Amino acid sequence: MNNRIDRQVLGVVVGVLALLIAFVFNIPAISYAVTLVLVVLAFLQPKTGIYLLFVYFPARALLTEVAPSLKLLGDLLIIAAFLRIVWDQRNNWKSIFQFEKFEWAFIAFVALGAIASLLNDVSIGAIVFQIRAFVITFLLIYIVKRLRITKDDIRLFLWITFAMAMVIVLQAFIEKLSMRSAWMPEKWINRQLSPGNASRIYGVLNNPNVLSVYLTIAAILTIYLKRMMKPANWANIVFYISLILLSGIWIMTYSRGTWIAVAIGLSLYVLYTRKWKFAVKVALVLALSFGAVVLPTTYAAQWIKQNTEIGNFERTGEVEEGPVVGAVEADRLRETISASTLEKSLTTGRLYVVVKGFEVYKDYPIIGSGFGTFGDSATKSYLSPIYADYGILTNIYADNQYIEIIAQNGTVGVILFAIFLLGMLWFFWKKRHVTPVAIPLVVSLIAIFWCGLVYNIWEDKTFTLYYYTLTGAFIAFVRAKEQSNDSPHN
Known part of the structure; x- marks a missing residue:
């Protein structure tokens, strides 16, 4: 590694140690000091x-x-990091406002949502909250595409992801084997989960669906790290073992929406590239993870529960909100299509949200009811001004990005968001001959389109952190390659 990368590695190590100090001591003054130091570091060294x-x-x-x-x-x-990038462009103001077409569509979508909110008496706090939910990680496209991305940068990014994923996997095993009684905050330990969700791993991310999406991304990037490193045989074994362990935890999140998304993305990738061996390797890793990780861990957890006092105590914390969906491990997929699950979905679950969303859309068909009014992140923290009109519980969460946008942003908002999503897809597809990375991004985005039906996926910070960063890096790489090809010296 060169000196610049060495400095970045040192900065990451210092930053992680600082976070650990703030975490262990839990003194506000220390946390604020750590925040200040790391923010200054981010301005000086955006990468x-x-x-x-x-x-x-x-x-x-x-x-x-x-x-x-x-x-x-x-x-x-x-x-x-954003302010530093803007500062560095201070002598070229035109470059500050250079965006891809899909970026302009997203900016217009956010502006429309804010205007609709103001027209419908949404509080300023709720509007700012929701704009932040959509925009904060979106800024990473702006930042990263203006950075000079090198192979060393990509390698360091992959190693950080791999290391973090392995830490999260280790905690997940402890959670499962301790029946959620160790390596977790007291509030999480004391939380009362529904029978179906009690069998799922929530992990460091405190949500099985979010954890599943994160592990999917980590697995894909681990495969790229392995290819980039071209490791020796013993290191290859380490990578495969890591993927098997990671896949085992991924299965034990029992996140059906993510499973379907992965199946869609993998199928499209294999059909387009005709890399049948890759599909066989993925199937083999999943089979090994199920036989060597999922079954032994599940049986071990059951034995510990029946024969020890670990995790055997009355939990008196908050009761899990929302409907009980799913059952124990073996029944979770069957429950997906059962009559009782359908009935719950119609009365309090996802179908109920869809029905209510269209009721809102009928009353606000042009630009919608605005941010902070229906099923978004803001409505979890602020009272929606329209819920009482539709007999909706105050803490309803859409778990469906599309019905949220249909209700909150109306026909115009739907069109703008569609331009954003399809614009990204078209951008990646056009560049498929420039770099082989384009096709994985195309199939991943199509799989994410599915995720939007079951999650508020574009408000999930962990997912958008990775997706927008990779999009920015892709744009930077493509621009650099195209400029190089256009150079008169070539």
Whole structure:
């Protein structure tokens, strides 16, 4: 590695140690000091600040549960890096406002949502909250595509992701075998889960669906790391073992939406590239993870529960919100199509949300009811001004990005968001002959389109952190390659 990368590695190590100090001591003054130091570091070295995001955001739920004063660190790191990029372009103001077409569509979508909110008496706090939910990680496209991305940068990014994923996998095993009684904050330990969700691994991210999406990304990037490193035989074995362990935890999240998304993306990738051996390797890893990880861990957890006092206590914390969906491990897929699950979905679950969403859309068909009014992140923290009109519970969450946008942003918003999504897809597809990375991004985005039906996926900070960073890096790489090809010296 060169001196620049060495400095970035040192910055990441210092940043991680600082986060650990704030986490262990849980003293607000220390957390604020750590935040200040890391934000200054992100302004001075934007790449280092971005690397730290791949440690912070996957661990954010845990970090902020123990040390709430770290809550704004991720946002401030991004803002600091953004301000540095803007500052560096101060002598070329035109470059500051250079965006891809799909970026302009997204900016217009956010502006429309804010205007609709103001027209429908949504509080300023709720509007800012939701704009932040959509925009803060979106800034990473702006930042990263203006950085000079090297192979060393990519390698360091992959290693950070791999290391963080292995830490999260280790904690997940402890969670499963301790029946959620160890290596977790007291509030999480004491939480009362529904029978179906009690069998799922929540992990450091404190949500099985979010954990599943994160592990999917980590697995894909681990494969790329392995290819980039071209490791010796013994290292190859280490990578495969890591993938098997990671896949085992991925299965034990029992996240059906993510399973379907992966099946869609993998099928499209194999059909386009005709890399049948890759499909066989993935199937083999999943089979090994099920036989060597999932079954032994599940049986071990059952034995521990029946024969020891570990995790055997009455939990008196908060009761899990929302409908009980799913059952124990073997029944979870069957429950997906059962009559009882359908009935619950119609009365309090996803179908109920869709029905209510269209009711809102009928009343606000042009530009919608605005941010902070229906099923978005803001409505979890602020009271929606329209819920009482539709008999909706105050804490309803859409778990469906599309119905949220249909209700909140109306026909115009749907068109703008469609231009954003399809614009990205077309951009990747056009560049498929420039770099082989384009096709994985195309099939991944199509799989993500599915995720939008079952998650508010574009508000998930961990997912958008990775997706927008990779999009920015892709744009930077393609531009550099095209400029190189256009050079008169070539």
